[in-house]
Amino acid sequence: MSKSSVEAFQVMKNVAQHPDDYLTQWKNRHQQPVIGIFPMNFPVEIIAATGALPVIIQDSREPISEGNTILAEFYCGFTRSIADQTMKGQLDIFDAFMNADHCIQLLGAVDVVREMLSDKPVYFEHLIAAMDDSWTKDQVQTKIHAFIAEAERVTGTTISDEALTRCIESNNKNRQLLRQVFEARRNGDAQFSPGELQTMIVSSMIMDKDEHTALLETVLAEASTKPRDNRVRLHLSGHFCHAPRVELFDLLEECGAVIVDDDLYTGSRYISTDVKESLAPRAALADWYFARNENIPCPTRVQKTVNWDEYLINALENSGAEGVIVLMAKFCEAHMFYYPELRKALEANNIPHLLIETEHEGMPEETFRTRVEAMIERIRRKSSSRTTAKELAQ
Numbered sequence: 001m002s003k004s005s006v007e008a009f010q011v012m013k014n015v016a017q018h019p020d021d022y023l024t025q026w027k028n029r030h031q032q033p034v035i036g037i038f039p040m041n042f043p044v045e046i047i048a049a050t051g052a053l054p055v056i057i058q059d060s061r062e063p064i065s066e067g068n069t070i071l072a073e074f075y076c077g078f079t080r081s082i083a084d085q086t087m088k089g090q091l092d093i094f095d096a097f098m099n100a101d102h103c104i105q106l107l108g109a110v111d112v113v114r115e116m117l118s119d120k121p122v123y124f125e126h127l128i129a130a131m132d133d134s135w136t137k138d139q140v141q142t143k144i145h146a147f148i149a150e151a152e153r154v155t156g157t158t159i160s161d162e163a164l165t166r167c168i169e170s171n172n173k174n175r176q177l178l179r180q181v182f183e184a185r186r187n188g189d190a191q192f193s194p195g196e197l198q199t200m201i202v203s204s205m206i207m208d209k210d211e212h213t214a215l216l217e218t219v220l221a222e223a224s225t226k227p228r229d230n231r232v233r234l235h236l237s238g239h240f241c242h243a244p245r246v247e248l249f250d251l252l253e254e255c256g257a258v259i260v261d262d263d264l265y266t267g268s269r270y271i272s273t274d275v276k277e278s279l280a281p282r283a284a285l286a287d288w289y290f291a292r293n294e295n296i297p298c299p300t301r302v303q304k305t306v307n308w309d310e311y312l313i314n315a316l317e318n319s320g321a322e323g324v325i326v327l328m329a330k331f332c333e334a335h336m337f338y339y340p341e342l343r344k345a346l347e348a349n350n351i352p353h354l355l356i357e358t359e360h361e362g363m364p365e366e367t368f369r370t371r372v373e374a375m376i377e378r379i380r381r382k383s384s385s386r387t388t389a390k391e392l393a394q
Contacts, residue, residue: 002222004218005218005219005221005222008215008216008218008219009196009199009215009219011203011215012199012200012203012207012212012215012216012219013199013203015202015203015206015207016198016199016202016203016206019055019058019206020090020093022206022207023053023055023093023206024093026053026208027053027093030051030053032051032052032053032155033052033053033095033096033154033155034052034053034055034093034094034095035047035052035053035054035055035094035095035096035097035098035151035154035155036055036057036091036094036096036097036098037054037055037056037057037097037098037099038056038057038082038097038098038099038100038101038106038109038110039056039057039101039106039240039241039242039265040101040240040241040265040269040298040300041100041101041127041289041292042054042098042099042100042101042147043100043144043147043275043285043288043289044056044171045164045167045168045171045275045281045285046144046147046148046151046159046164046167046285047098047151047155048167048170048171048209049151049159049160049163049164049166049167050151050152050155050157050159050163051155051157052095052151052155052157053208054098055094055205055206056205056206057082057091057094057097058202058205058206058242058243059077059078059081059241059242059243059360060081060084060085060090062081062084062085062088063361064077064080064081064083064084064360064361065084066083066084066087066088067080067081067082067083067084067085067086067087068080068084069087070083070087070112071083071108071109071112074331075105075108075109075331076105076241076329076330076331076332077242077329077330077358077359077360077361078106078109078241078242078329078360079105079106079108079109080109080360081242081360082109082112082113083108083109083112086109086112086113086116086117087112087116091113091117092117094120095120095154096120096121096122096123096154097110097113097117097120097121097122097123098123098124098147098150098151099122099123099124099125100124100125100126100127100143100147101126101127101300102126102127102129103241103300103333103334104333105331105333106241107124110122110124121150121153121154123150123154125143125146125147125150126143127140127143127289128140128143129300129301129302130302131290131293131301131302131303132302132303132304132305137286137290140286140289140290141282141283141286144282144285144286145282148282161280161281161282164281164282164285165277165281167209168275168277168281168284168285169277170209170210170213171209171274171275172274172275172277173209173213174204174209174212174213174216175271175273175274176274177213177216177217177220178200178201178204178216178271179271179272180220181197181200181220181223182197182261182267182268182271184225185197185259185260185261186260186261186318186319188227188228189225189226189227189228190226190227190228190229190258191223191224191225191226192223193249193253194236194246194249194252194253194259194262195246195249195250197267198243198244198246198249198266198267200216201243201266201267201270201271202243202266203215204270204271205266205270228258228260229258231253231256231257231258232256232257232258232322232323232376232379232380233257233258233260233319233320233321233322233323234252234257234258234259234260234321234322234323234324234325235259235260235261235262235263235312235315235316235319235321235323235324235325236259236261236262236263236264236267236324236325236327237262237263237264237312237324237325237326237327237342238263238264238326238327238328238329238335239264239265239266239327239328239329239358240265240269240298240300240329240332240334240335241265241329241332242265242266242329243264243265243266244264244266244327244358245358245363247363247365248327248356248358248363248368251365251368251369251372252325252372254369255369255372255373255376256373256376256380257325257372257376260319260320260321261315261316261318261319261321263296263308263311263312263315264327268296269296269298272292272295272296273288273291273292273295273296274288275287275288276288276291293306294306296311297310297311299334299335299337299338300334307341308338308341308342309341309342309344309345309346310345312324312342312345312346313345313346313349313351316351322352322379322382323351323352323353323354323375323376323379324346324351324352324353324354325353325354325356325372325375326339326342326343326353326354326355326356327356327358328355328356328357328358329357329358329359330357330358330359339355343355352375352378352379353375354371354372354375356368356371356372
């Protein structure tokens with residue numbers, strides 16, 4: 001890659017690792033508020049249309065200390081990290097907070113933010129989880145209007161349809177570029193590692209979309225296909241709200257696997273669906289909420305016509321993945337409740353899979369390594385032509 005391409009990727013990496021530096025600089029340049037968005041379904045185009053910067057709040061890599069004194073340890077690591085960041089003043093840079101999801105643990109973290117940062121607006125409107133009821137579409141449309149009204153109140157800026165349309169186009173362009181990279185990986189291009197793809201997604205969640213798109217275009221302009229090797233092909237599934245540790249990606253590849261697809265929130269799930277530009281913008285944002293669940297079903301939503309397990313099996317057929325690593329954040333209730341169905345479907349289709357439960361603190365690396373190596377060996381025995389991790393290292 002050229003110097004400009006390397007520098008563009010480094011900017012994304014710095015933003016993903018140190019979002020506060022970017023947010024401080026952005027506020028100084030634009031003199032506009034920065035709004036913290038809780039995962040996973042708030043339409044960020046609404047905030048962008050006010051001139052403010054919507055930022056999806058990230059898990060911190062810092063060990064949780066003060067957060068453990070205010071939320072019980074059976075809350076997931078992401079929510080306890082939010083509480084920890086709040087107590088340490090690390091969320092002070094945000095001018096307001098928005099949430100559209102009714103996860104009980106997430107609401108606990110939002111309540112900590114509401115209590116400790118009482119001088120800042122904290123807004124919650126629940127997007128209905130039952131997708132099939134006769135009143136669902138009207139209710140979602142009502143919520144979209146409520147989001148818009150609150151964004152106007154917090155920022156003091158009236159949102160026009162023209163501004164919404166511009167932001168929808170900007171976000172769609174960014175999603176489409178990112179999808180190109182993920183589709184290339186699915187089709188056999190191994191140029192970008194799983195950690196690099198995560199860097200692209202996380203930085204997109206934080207940055208101004210036009211700035212991020214310009215960086216992506218610089219990186220992708222010089223991208224050349226790198227055929228993937230003969231390692232065992234795996235699909236990563238799960239891990240909502242926050243990004244898995246990059247060390248885990250590295251471990252999987254060291255064991256002789258290559259990641260060919262995923263449905264992670266900080267992955268394919270985030271970029272799966274565009275907002276339809278053919279519809280009126282306020283109606284299009286409501287439509288996006290439904291279309292998103294149809295493209296990659298979410299276990300936090302209930303819809304008779306879509307199932308995560310069916311989606312996953314089809315995804316494996318499309319990518320040629322030979323097995324599934326299920327990444328479950330400890331105490332993630334939505335994932336825990338759905339996992340038995342997922343496991344049942346994978347076993348019924350004779351698809352090798354492995355559940356790895358992750359925690360915020362620490363990673364039992366060698367324990368994971370042993371389990372992953374055993375799974376990969378089972379898959380490899382099905383095909384004598386497989387290249388071993390040792391052979392690849394030689």
